[in-house]
Amino acid sequence: MSSKAVETVYGSMPANLTCAKLRDLCVESGIQTGPFGSQLHQEDYVEKGTPIITVEHLGENRIVHSNLPKVSDDDKARLNKYALKAGDIVFSRVGSVDRRALVQPAEDGWLFSGRCLRVRPNASELDAQWLSYFFGLPAFKAYIRSIAVGATMPSLNTKILSDVPIYFPDLATQRNAAFALAKLDDRITLLRETNATLEAIAQALFKSWFVDFDPVRAKRDGRAPDGMDEATAALFPDSFEGSELGAAPRGWRVCRVEDFADRxxxxxxxxxxxxxxxxxxxxxxxxxxxxxxxxxxxxxxxxxxxxxxxxxxxxxxxxxxxxxxxxxxxxxxxxxxxxxxxxxxxxxxxxxxxxxxxxxxxxxxxxxxxxxxxxxxxxxxxxxxxxxxxxxxPVSYLRSIQLVVPPPVLCSRFAEVCSSITDGVMANRKHITTLTNLRDALLPRLIPGQLRLSEVAEAIKEALA
The missing domain is CATH 3.90.220.20 (DNA methylase specificity domains)
Known part of the structure; x- marks a missing residue:
């Protein structure tokens, strides 16, 4: 790779890269704004249907799948021109205009909202995954923020995005760079999903013990609580009694938050x-x-x-x-x-x-x-x-909230049981930080082809181990 460089709006870039406006590297109508507000209202949302990606669902190059609004099949057909394909890139149109996410195969056919822009590159010119990482370059993010319109609420439009210059190597180099970076991102995504599962397990355990009172019900019925050791089971009563907040496990007390708040x-x-x-x-x-x-x-x-x-x-x-x-x-x-x-x-x-x-x-x-x-x-x-x-x-109101609480020894036992779960979450987060730092360090050199995949393969393998 040539060591010569040229100065661009993104800083120094290798001189042997090809440069073109984004609009010339996309399919026809490849840069598109989502539906106008009049085309889609909140009352159109349904419990089950096709998800709609909004700005809030744009994570770090990944779509966040929590709290997705959905529309019916009829609305999906009506809004078909806003359907996404795997390989599309969705931008935030307002606010944090440097946010973007690559559409994965599992999200094919989803829709995007009016507060977003869709980019659909021409596969013969650009690898979509590579382009999504180009958009993640710190220099590109700084540039797109600088050309957005509006001081209090920055925004993009199709013209602004269409005119941004893209500097790109050959397709083989693009694909190799994207492959390496995606390996890291895939592991980061997996670790985050694992953490979400661990947190759900802890929340389910809390619900079983302190909302549904499963151990108390089991002991009342003469059964040993499922999956619980004898020492922990002994901390639960075997009956209920009345309280000002309704039926509660015997011996548990009704108190206000201020009764156990230090501050x-x-x-x-x-x-x-x-x-x-x-x-x-x-x-x-x-x-x-x-x-x-x-x-x-x-x-x-x-x-x-x-x-x-x-x-x-x-x-x-x-x-x-x-x-x-x-x-x-x-x-x-x-x-x-x-x-x-x-x-x-x-x-x-x-x-x-x-x-x-x-x-x-x-x-x-x-x-x-x-x-x-x-x-x-x-x-x-x-x-x-x-x-x-x-x-x-909020302060006085939180202090006043009443709830039924178990004895401190049982609260402590729950914290002990959950500690292995939260420790696992923290260990995964540490690994995520390591992978993120490596990805961010490699990104500015892999994307323009200044590093070859062979030069970083060992570091990536070690990080993924």
């Missing part, structure tokens, strides 16, 4: 943390994007200085705290794991937290409780629908 606190006012206060390293800021799983996502933070965090000490959190969202994506609940990457974090303005008195309540138990249907119902019962959805008076 309940809010994130700071928005004026206290601004974009201009962010620094390259320091105290990480937890926002809603970190609360999508049961355990706080411990990567990709904005930071503020230690001095700034000291001034916001009432909004600082630590391992063992349970964090909630009170405005915007309300209902989010996540636990800051005992092996969190940092000793201190600060919340953003839309979050609040609960720190338990661990001799009375474990954070694992309370986090799982507020993930249940009953817990979510209680958490959202004080929601205001005026403007941005929000929980009114």
């Amino acid at each position: 309940v606190g809010m994130g700071p006012f928005g004026s206290n943390i601004k974009v201009e206060t962010f620094v390259d390293s320091g105290i990480p800021v937890i926002s809603g994007q970190h609360l999508k799983q049961f355990l706080v996502e411990d990567t990709t933070f904005n930071f503020i200085t230690k001095d700034h965090a000291e001034r916001l000490t009432k909004s600082c959190v630590q391992a063992g705290d349970v964090i909630f969202t009170h405005a915007g994506s309300i209902g989010q609940v996540a636990l800051l794991h005992k092996h969190a990457a940092f000793s201190k974090y600060v919340l953003s303005q839309r979050q609040f937290f609960l720190r338990c008195r661990t001799e009375l309540m474990t954070p694992e138990w309370i986090a799982h409780y507020f993930k249940t249907s009953a817990g979510q119902h209680q958490l959202l019962a004080n929601t205001s629908q005026v403007g941005v959805p929000s929980i009114a008076r």
Whole structure:
């Protein structure tokens, strides 16, 4: 590969690459906006049908399959021109315009929303997987953000996207580079799916023990609780009794959150943390994007200085705290794991937290409780629908919530049983970070053909082992 280079809008690129506008590398009508809002309304959504990809479902080059809206077969036929094919690339049209995802075979035939743009490359010119990684280059992301229109809400259109220049090597080089990077992404996806399964197992166990009361019912009926050792089974009663919240296992008590809370606190006012206060390293800021799983996502933070965090000490959190969202994506609940990457974090303005008195309540138990249907119902019962959805008076309201809680020894036993699950999740996350760092390091050199697959095959094999 020639060492000569040329300067482009993306910085230095090898001189022997071919350059063309994106529109000239796509099939006819290959760059297309999703349906107008008048063509598709929320009331058109059905429980079972064809999924629609929105901006919220664009992960890091993968479609996120949770909470997908769906439409009927009739609407799918009506909106057929917006049907996706495997190999299409879906862009965010508004907001985070550098977000994109490659459509996989399992998503063939799905639709995309009006807030998205679809790119369908010509297979004789570009490998779709390679192009999706080209769009993931940091230099491309910076460029697409710079040419988006609108200051407060950046947006793209077909003209803007059609005119972007693409620098590409021959198809064989494209395919080899995409193959190597996809190997890493496939393992990352598998590890994330494994973690979702592990978290679902823990939540199912909580539901069995503390919502459906399966061990209590089994002992009442003279049976040994399924899959439970004798020491754990002995911690459950064998009957129910009345309480102000209805039938409850005998000996369990009704209390308010404030009865076992060491502290309940809010994130700071928005004026206290601004974009201009962010620094390259320091105290990480937890926002809603970190609360999508049961355990706080411990990567990709904005930071503020230690001095700034000291001034916001009432909004600082630590391992063992349970964090909630009170405005915007309300209902989010996540636990800051005992092996969190940092000793201190600060919340953003839309979050609040609960720190338990661990001799009375474990954070694992309370986090799982507020993930249940009953817990979510209680958490959202004080929601205001005026403007941005929000929980009114979140701190005082959380303190006032009543619930039936088991003895502390049983809460602790549940935390012990779940620790192997959460430890597995954290180990997988560490592996994901390793793979992500390797992919991101290889991306700028593999995509323009500056590295050959043979040169990185051993490093990729070792990372995947």
